[in-house]
Amino acid sequence: MKTVGYVLADFPVLSETFVGNEMRAMEQQGHRVVPIVMHLKDGPAQTLDIELAKTAKLPSRTPVFRVLQILFSPSKNFLSALRFVWSQQRLSRRSLFWNGLKVAAVAKDNGCQHLHAHFAGGATAHAIVAARWLGVGVSFICHGHDVYSEAEDLELKLVSADMVIATCTDMAHDLAQIAPDAQIEVITCGVDPSGFRPAVDSAPIPRFLFVGRFVEQKGIDDLLSAISLHGTASVDLVGDGPLREECRQRAAELGLGDRVRFLGPRKREWLEREAPRYLGLIAPFKIAPDLSRDTGPMVIKEAMSMGLPVVTTRFMGNKDVVTPGCGFLTEVADPVALSAAIQKVLDLTPPDRATMAARSRARIMERFSLKVQAQSLSQVFEAI
Known part of the structure; x- marks a missing residue:
């Protein structure tokens, strides 16, 4: 070869x-x-x-x-x-x-x-x-x-x-x-499914997860608004970037307190170990003012490989990867719809979560x- x-x-x-x-x-x-x-x-x-x-x-x-x-x-x-x-x-x-x-x-x-x-x-x-x-x-x-x-x-x-x-x-x-x-x-x-695996016999973390750079196209502003609108959901933000302090200030303005935690950057080893324990991944991608965008986000495929329910936007490569039964797609830049999708994850019964996890991982194994x-x-x- x-x-x-x-x-x-x-x-x-x-x-x-x-x-x-x-x-x-x-x-x-x-x-x-x-x-x-x-x-x-x-x-x-x-x-x-x-x-x-x-x-x-x-x-x-x-x-x-x-x-x-x-x-x-x-x-x-x-x-x-x-x-x-x-x-x-x-x-x-x-x-x-x-x-x-x-x-x-x-x-x-x-x-x-x-x-x-x-x-x-x-x-x-x-x-x-x-x-x-x-x-x-x-x-x-x-x-x-x-x-x-x-x-x-x-x-x-x-x-x-x-x-x-x-x-x-x-x-x-x-x-x-x-x-x-x-x-x-x-x-x-x-993605490597052998590394990103579902949780096995580990204590769940009753929070959602965001992983990515703090830049406009990641939609963190919409995520914070959705968390505020929801009233009870909480999220851990993993990553760093130029908008990190601005996002901290926005979370404070919304009075989110410890419902939003900024964990900083984490290596793959942390994600493999800790991410499967979360309720789900929130990834509200969109177009930045300078037209930057994520086209085939790895984090969504990694989350699906780990069996996590995915809440993301109907945008670019997300539409190719996330199908009904693997997660929830919302319109771009719509915190209200994002909040509703978060509730759908919270409403999943244990059997529903298990079915979604199996379907998501199978799709990654077969296609991505x-x-x-x-x-x-x-x-x-x-x-x-």
């Missing part, structure tokens, strides 16, 4: 666990994976990703003489690399070309037969240049802000790659509107597991 170079702008990133998960799943499919990292991060990250980062190859360390060797040994498709560099507007042409050759050198020296990038930003631009210079396949996956709020030469990238991966049906439709000739496939980021995702990606890479 092909050796795949993963071209990443930053790695590891605590809020981007899906990147490391995908690389490990591809290895389990039989691919040799080479992380090609433009900027190696040293901040908080998942333990497994920290270990994976130790194997990363850094283009910045490529000797000049090796870049020159790559420069003077292009593939027959080198003109497409030059056209891409010249046509794009976001990056310095000189910088993109030179650093693209560095990526090509790393890929060549590590036997990469396909290059794949996460996010349609600089990493994808460099992957396209490197792949075309070497004459290997190239693909990338879009996630959200890189399409809807911070798009960089998106149409050009869509038509320049051999395959583009969308994380949900709505995104695939939107990308096709931008570039009708692009090759687009929907492959949702999967890491294994299913990796199998689909592997087929794409092998066909290019």
